[in-house]
Amino acid sequence: MSSRKFKTEVADLLHLIIHSLYSNKEIFLRELISNASDAIDKLRYLSLTDEKLKGFSFNPRIDISFTEDGERTLTISDNGIGMNEDDLNDNLGTIASSGTRKFLASLTEDQKKDSNLIGQFGVGFYSAFMVAKKITVISRKAGEDDAWKWESDGESSYSIEKAERNEQGSTIILTLNEEGEEFANRWQLETLIKKYSDNIAYPIYLAYDQVHYDNEKKDENGNAVKTTEHKVEQINSASALWKRPKSSIKDEEYKEFYKNSFYDSDDPLFYIHTQAEGTNEYTTLFYIPAKAPFDMYYADYRPGVKLYVKRVYITDDDKDLLPVYLRFVRGIIDSEDLPLNVSREILQENRVMVSIRNASVKKLLGEFKKISENNPELYSKFIAEYNRPLKEGLYSDYSNRETLMELVRFKSSTEDGYVSLKDYKSRMKEGQKAIYYISGGKEEVLRTSPLVAAYREKGYEVLIMGDDIDDIVISQIGEYDKTPLKAINKAGALDDLKSDDDKAKEEAKKPVAEKIKAALGERVKDVVISSRLTDTPAAVIFSDDDPSMQMQRLMKQMGGEMPDIKPMLEINPDSPVIAKIEKSSDDEFVKSLSSVILDQALIQEGVMPSNPAEFAANLTKLLS
DSSP states (O other): OEEEEOOHHHHHHHHHHHHTSOSSTTHHHHHHHHHHHHHHHHHHHHHHHOTTTTTOOOOOOEEEEEEOSSSOEEEEEEOSSOOOHHHHHHHHHOOOOHHHHHHHHHOOTTGGGOTTHHHHTTOGGGGGGGTEEEEEEEEEOTTOSOEEEEEEOSSSEEEEEEEOOSSSEEEEEEEEOGGGGGGSOHHHHHHHHHHHHTTOSSOEEEEEEEEEEEEEEEOTTSOEEEEEEEEEEEOSOOOOGGGSOGGGOOHHHHHHHHHHHTTOSSOOSEEEEEEEOSSSOEEEEEEEOSSOOTTTTSTTOOOOEEEEETTEEEESOOTTSSOGGGTTOEEEEEESSSOTTOOHHHHHHOHHHHHHHHHHHHHHHHHHHHHHHHOHHHHHHHHHHHHHHHHHHHHHOGGGHHHHHHHOOEEESSSSSEEOHHHHHHTOOTTOOSEEEEESSOHHHHHTOHHHHHHHHTTOOOEEEOSTTHHHHHHHHOEETTEEEEETTBGGGTTTTOOHHHHHHHHHTHHHHHHHHHHHGGGOSEEEEOSSOSSSSEEEEBOTTSOOHHHHHHHHHTTOOOOOOOOEEEEOTTOHHHHHHHHOOOHHHHHHHHHHHHHHHHHHTTOOOSOHHHHHHHHHHHHO
């Protein structure tokens, strides 16, 4: 027998489960049955595609039994793919996903009390330690002769040794603790199986002893004779819900199937069930989780769509079944036309799969649009979770860009909550030349920009684009419904609000602009006269082709080469501070004040001055 230490992440996870999570401890049964179903799925697939296992014959089933006398136990057994020594060590002794490790490390104390977390990151096996003081796994991998036993009390270590098993598959034996003794009960188990696992595609059998009392026959004490009958009964319906007619499926059935299949204890926001016939015959059942998946922004995120061919499971980790920006979608794709031995490499280029993918994307986006028009309250919840991924689609999915333009939402300088481009356009002032927006920083910083205040005073709405990808996305759009989008912190919007009087004032104030530019030297690309600013001496803007401050920071964080981009300084010709520079003949004073004005404008954009010590020295000089 070989005794081994759990990897640190598993030990941390076990402590988290036992001491913090799973207040709803009954979920352990759902997790173990789902694992058994996955094991059968894999063997079915390999028996059709793997040369070593081709033609492997077995009758898929899951068996559950329990003991009520003495030390109570609960046993869950399957005849799926099974595990060998290495598999047991890798699957039950280690957490493979770096995303899972990062997620565990990031949990706050409040989040650790959330009972919904474990299933989401795929380590539900360990939830059994909530109800078991010892877990024994006896497993034999399909195509191999040896069986192995894994055993642990959930503390710091586990053991692996050779064992005996007549066929492939895994048997999990839980030696129940006081918390778990209630589950060694027929009625409790039957209720939970029907609640959580009714739509598992394979039959789940429950073995139990049924006691009968024959009142017509008496024992020596005059009591009715007791007989015990051992029964094995199928508990679940074992049907693929997605293949049933939509009219025959209740809303609660859809929701339960989602929660049981995708490890979420919350109902989905909504679901979309499609049964397509014609050139390609396929079924899709897609769900939108109420909360964004924890790993949505991890590079190694877990895709949420499972592929079946004629109800035979193929894969659940192919990131190409839907585009990356729809990675939050959970669900099923079941094709009647794909070959059963389709490989992942072929999947990416298969004409049928490409057609299903394209149609699925259009269906999803179309349903999102219907909800946005018919159920604004539900759509607000959707946008709160998934607005940013949809924006990624604007950048990456050119063929659906028009639809995505109607779906994405932005914050506004004049409206509460999120607004659409369509809504913005309906509120545009007469003669307004563009849809105005500001990007390049956090929302709270952008809202306080003097440029936003200037537009608001003149009666113009400004879209506040505070997502870190907005700069990339909006530059790809250019216009909406034949109306250009213009950044108010870029030079291209400078002339839009100018009157003839403004143009005359600009001409008159050119000397002071040149004076400030000479004082700042290489720190700025240009100094321009503003027709927009009212309460502040100056603001920082950029040339239309130059990236914003935020974009420059992002590029540097990603290790990209980023030349030193110089801002433009837009000055308010009516500001008393600018008037002081205009009147002064003291070069040192002009230089110090110009430098402070530029640094203050940068601070308003959320950017520290390049030389804080020089900024402080200039400010002190001016104050004294």
